[in-house]
Each structure stands twice: as C-alpha cells, then as structure tokens.
C-alpha cells in the first residue's frame with residue numbers, strides 16, 4: 174500500500190510532446206513523508222525529465238502510468254497548482270527574468286497562494302525573506318537583484334534554495350543543485366535543506382545528483398540509479414558509494430544488449 | 431506560447447477611457463481642410479496678421495508635400511482627413527478656476543483623474559478638450575517666480591515677443607508634412623517659460639482629451655527652459671472609442687538653454703481608432719540636459735520620434751520609450767539625436783511589446799556632424815513578442831561624419847518563452863500572473879522613471895482583469 178506515500182510514481186512513461194521517442198520508459202518510485210531519495214545516473218538518462226514531469230513542465234507528455242501526490246493525481250494539475258499543493262523543483266538550469274527582483278518574484282509567488290481578496294503582509298514577508306537569507310548566509314542586497322540575470326552558476330543554485338526556503342514545500346525536487354558549487358557553498362545549501370527538514374520533519378526530498386559528495390551532508394534514505402528512462406537499481410547510501418567507485422559501465426553492458 | 435485567454439487577461443487592450451461625453455461644441459468648422467478653414471481658426475483666436483500668414487503658408491507646404499511612404503500604413507488617412515473636423519471649440523473661454531468649467535466637461539476630466547492629479551502637488555495643470563484648452567492653472571508660488579504656464583493662445587496674446595522669437599524655430603513648418611499641417615491649423619497646447627535659475631520641484635501637467643467624433647486635434651506646445659532652470663512637464667492623452675478614425679498631430683518645441691534641465695514625459699493612451707502623428711523636438715544648448723520619456727500605449731498608428739538637437743558643447747539628450755502594440759495596432763516609434771557640437775552625449779533606450787497582430791517598429795537616427803568631437807551616443811532597443819503573429823522591426827539609421835565620435839547600438843528581440851512561464855508557474859503563479867510579471871520586468875528600466883501614478887496605471891493596465899482570464 175502506498176497510502177502513506179507523499180509521492181507515488183507508477184509505470185510512468187513520458188516523451189517530449191508529440192514526439193515518438195520516450196524519455197521515461199516505466200518509472201516506479203515511492204517517497205514517504207520525511208524521506209530523502211537520491212537519483213543518480215548518466216547524463217541523458219532522464220533524471221531531469223522525471224523531475225519536470227512531476228513539476229508539470231508543458232514540453233512533456235505522460236503517455237502511461239501515474240503520478241500521485243498525497244493521493245491526488247498530479248498529472249491532472251497545472252504547474253502552479255502543483256506548486257501550491259507543496260511541490261517545488263530547484264531547477265538544474267534556472268531561468269532569467271530580467272527586471273524582476275528576487276524579492277518581487279517571491280512576493281508574487283506567495284501572494285499567488287492567497288485568496289484573491291487577501292493581501293500579503295509586506296512586513297511579514299520582509300521579515301521572512303531576511304530570516305531565510307540569513308539562514309543561507311546571503312547578503313540582503315541579493316534580494317534586490319533581478320532573478321538569475323547575470324548570476325554565476327553558484328548564485329543561481331543558491332537562489333533556487335532561497336526560493337525553496339521561502340516557499341517551504343513538502344516535496345522538494347532538487348535537480349543537480351550541487352553541480353557547480355564549491356565545498357563551502359555546498360555545505361550552506363545542505364545545511365539549509367537540513368534546517369528546513371528540522372522545521373518540517375515531513376518534508377521529502379528527491380535529490381538528483383552526479384556526485385556522492387552531497388550525500389555526506391544530506392543523508393539519503395534511498396539511492397536509485399536511473400538508466401535509459403528507468404530506475405534500474407535501488408538501495409541504501411551504499412549504492413552511491415559503489416557507483417562512485419565503479420561508474421555506470423555495468424549498466425551499459427547489461428542494458429545495451 | 432501563452433494561451434489567448436491569458437493574453438486577453440493582460441488587459442492592455444481593455445480600454446477604460448473609451449467613454450463619450452454628451453457635450454455641444456460652441457463652434458466647429460465644417461469637415462475637411464482649406465484656406466477658408468484656416469482663416470476661420472485664426473479669426474476665432476483673434477490672432478495677429480503675421481500668424482495668419484504663417485498658417486496659410488504652412489497650409490501650402492502641407493498641400494505640396496506627399497504623404498510619407500515610410501513608417502505606418504497611411505493609405506486611408508486622406509479619406510479620414512476629408513471627413514475630419516479640424517477645429518472644434520468646446521466652450522466660450524478657457525477657465526482658471528475648475529469650478530467655472532462646464533459640468534459635463536469637468537466630469538469628464540474628473541473621471542480621468544485630472545483635478546485629483548492637481549491636488550497631488552503638481553506645480554500646474556492644463557486640460558485640453560477637443561481643440562481648446564478649457565482649463566489652465568499655475569500655483570501662485572511659481573507664478574510669483576516668473577514661471578509662465580499658459581495655453582498657447584494666451585502665450586501668443588500675453589507674451590508676443592518671447593513667443594514670436596521662438597515659435598517655429600525648433601520645428602519649422604517645412605520640417606515634415608504633419609508639422610506643416612499642425613503649423614496651419616494648430617489649436618490648444620501649452621506655452622511654458624521657466625526663468626533662469628528657477629527649479630520647479632513638482633511637474634507641470636497637461637491633459638489632452640478628444641471627445642468629438644472624427645476630430646483632428648492639433649495642439650502646439652512651446653517650452654523655453656531658460657539658463658540653469660529645471661522642470662518636468664507631463665502630458666497625457668485619451669479619447670473615446672469610435673468606429674470612425676480620429677487624428678492627432680501635435681507639435682512640441684522645446685528650447686533648453688545653457689545648463690538647464692528639462693524632462694518631458696508623455697503617456698499616450700489613445701483609443702485604437704486614432705492616428706497619432708506627432709513631432710517632438712528639443713534644441714539643447716551648452717551643458718544643458720534634455721530627457722524625453724515616452725510611453726505609447728494606444729492608438730491605431732503612432733509615428734513619433736522625439737528628438738534632441740545637441741547644438742552646443744556639453745549638451746546631453748536622452749530618449750526613453752515604451753511602446754505597446756496590441757491587436758491591429760502599429761507603434762512606429764523611436765528617437766533621433768543630432769550631435770552638432772563637441773563633447774555632446776546622448777542615449778536612446780527603447781522597449782516595445784507586441785501582442786497578437788500588433789506591430790512595433792523602432793526607428794531611430796543618430797547623426798554626428800563633422801566637428802562634434804568626442805560625441806558619444808548609445809542606442810539600445812529591445813522588443814518583446816508575445817505571440818507568433820506579433821511583429822517587430824528595427825530601423826536604426828546612423829550617420830557619423832566625425833572620427834572621434836563613439837556610437838554604440840544594441841538591439842534585442844525576445845519572446846515570452848515556455849521556459850520562463852514554467853519557471854514562474856512552478857513557483858505558484860498562474861499563467862496570467864506569470865505573463866504580467868515578465869512584461870513588467872521587461873519595461874521596468876523605463877517604468878521606474880515614470881511618475882508614480884502613471885507607473886501604477888501602467889501596472890494596472892498590465893494586470894487588469896487577470897482574475898477573469900483564469901477562471
């Protein structure tokens with residue numbers, strides 16, 4: 174039974190809308206409240222696509238299987254509805270929004286969660302933003318910069334984590350958030366995630382990564398290996414260790430045949 | 431790409447100024463234009479002979495010049511002009527007290543927020559209704575310092591020498607066909623003089639309203655900012671929605687004397703049955719600073735290129751414009767900077783948004799004359815396309831006859847992309863909110879320069895009826 178699952182993916186098949194080739198070819202994945210799952214796998218295996226299909230990217234079309242979030246059919250919801258329900262994706266490639274400050278962007282995101290006749294309290298918002306930036310060791314002036322415009326790779330990733338810290342999701346999909354971060358930045362990001370989990374022990378994380386390193390700071394309950402659009406192996410943290418040592422060669426041999 | 435529903439929800443096409451006021455003009459010329467009509471206009475204004483002569487000469491120039499074959503589609507304009515009332519006088523005389531303005535006209539301006547704007551600390555307010563200024567006032571504080579802010583007719587009547595010395599010197603009748611037309615039939619507009627060293631702390635504002643169907647509005651504004659003065663003038667325009675086309679062709683001449691600073695802000699929000707063909711030009715003297723801030727939101731076709739003639743050493747000119755072209759609209763806008771003297775500098779920043787079948791064009795000229803050593807100019811034009819059917823073009827003309835000049839030009843075209851929309855939606859905004867945020871971000875560098883109530887109005891326009899588009 175998956176009753177307790179926060180995210181339940183079953184037999185998910187997905188492709189780029191209107192194209193024949195399937196990128197996801199039957200993915201099964203269950204995450205329970207408070208769990209951390211890591212997904213590893215070679216470039217092009219479909220990790221980002223899985224995250225984007227869960228978050229509702231319109232470029233992809235699910236052609237089979239199901240995705241439920243707390244028992245609700247996620248595939249039936251718009252991306253903003255999924256966000257408001259508690260799904261958050263930290264993008265592998267965050268998008269630039271020129272002329273829109275991070276503060277304005279987050280304020281609009283929070284305002285969108287309120288009823289039409291409700292106004293976000295600006296003082297409360299300012300306080301929340303400042304507190305979250307402190308948590309992530311960010312300079313307050315960062316919030317005045319236009320979203321991702323002219324940001325370094327590391328700044329973009331930290332901006333994603335700031336958004337997550339402000340929006341407080343119950344399921345965070347983190348797509349290669351650790352790529353391009355130096356060890357100090359990585360520790361700050363990991364600490365941010367861990368603090369959020371302390372605040373909300375039921376928060377679940379799906380962590381997509383190429384490197385075992387981040388898993389020393391955010392300890393996973395499960396590690397999955399994705400290969401050619403399927404999860405081909407699942408286990409504990411030791412799976413990540415083994416991958417680090419051996420690479421994906423054995424999967425290649427097994428799946429090319 | 432965003433859905434049509436969401437695009438409708440942007441509200442930019444939802445025109446809230448389209449109402450008609452039931453008012454009887456006290457006089458109007460018959461439709462069409464000829465010398466007799468020009469004489470009638472001049473006689474109504476009780477003008478000196480020299481002005482009538484100038485008008486008639488300008489009419490000859492207008493008749494002789496062909497319709498422009500560039501810019502927007504003017505192929506049906508002549509037909510419109512044949513039906514147009516070139517002069518409609520709304521009330522007997524211009525008033526200086528708001529209470530004396532006829533009730534229905536007063537209500538119109540109240541609906542447009544004019545007296546309210548005045549209360550918000552403006553230095554002075556003018557209001558034009560059809561062909562005449564119906565109201566003009568200047569705060570006592572500024573009047574006592576010698577500031578003149580009057581209707582153009584009163585400028586001619588009360589300050590004949592100053593007027594005659596400058597009128598038509600920045601934009602002669604022969605400049606272009608529509609400058610000639612305006613020079614023949616001009617009516618209404620402001621006459622402004624800022625004495626040396628006077629710094630106006632709050633803006634002067636003039637508001638132009640068209641009410642009469644098939645009207646041609648031809649306001650004429652002459653502004654002299656004397657040495658070391660500082661001032662800001664704001665102009666706003668709206669009109670009712672009619673099934674027939676209307677015509678607006680203003681001429682704005684500004685003289686910015688030594689070390690003065692002048693900013694002219696326009697928020698043109700005409701209904702989309704309006705041809706809006708305007709000539710705006712500033713002559714900028716030694717060390718002086720001129721800024722045009724130009725917002726073009728409405729009209730059927732706008733052709734408007736505010737320009738700065740940098741005549742003496744150290745003069746500086748800036749042109750910042752935002753254009754929004756909705757379905758069926760064409761905004762052909764841009765700017766011109768002419769560097770005549772050494773160490774002059776200029777910048778043009780132009781942003782356009784095209785939606786549906788809307789079309790925006792950037793048309794600009796940067797000219798540096800031989801001898802304008804170390805002139806510097808920078809042009810940046812950015813276009814945002816909302817639909818596949820939206821269109822934008824760039825016509826940057828650059829003519830440089832001076833080797834030491836440095837001129838930069840940058841143009842970008844962007845589309846509201848799926849990736850941007852998804853990014854914002856994945857943070858909880860619906861498609862319409864996401865779109866509005868992208869558009870607002872795009873115009874932010876210029877919108878932040880606008881007076882607050884206009885910036886708010888612009889935001890409102892972008893967001894209007896968003897809720898309705900989602901459900």
Ligand SMILES: Nc1ncnc2c1ncn2[C@@H]1O[C@H](COP(=O)(O)OP(=O)(O)O)[C@@H](O)[C@H]1O
Nearest residue numbers: 189196214215216217218219220221222223232
């Ligand atoms: N929008 C798209 N259009 C075309 N191909 C795509 C698109 N998104 C992903 N793909 C292809 O699908 C495969 C998986 O991509 P992705 O999910 O980004 O892999 P990963 O994140 O594991 O590196 C790759 O071959 C990629 O080129």
Ligand SMILES: [Mg+2]
Nearest residue numbers: 220221222265
């Ligand atoms: Mg990826």
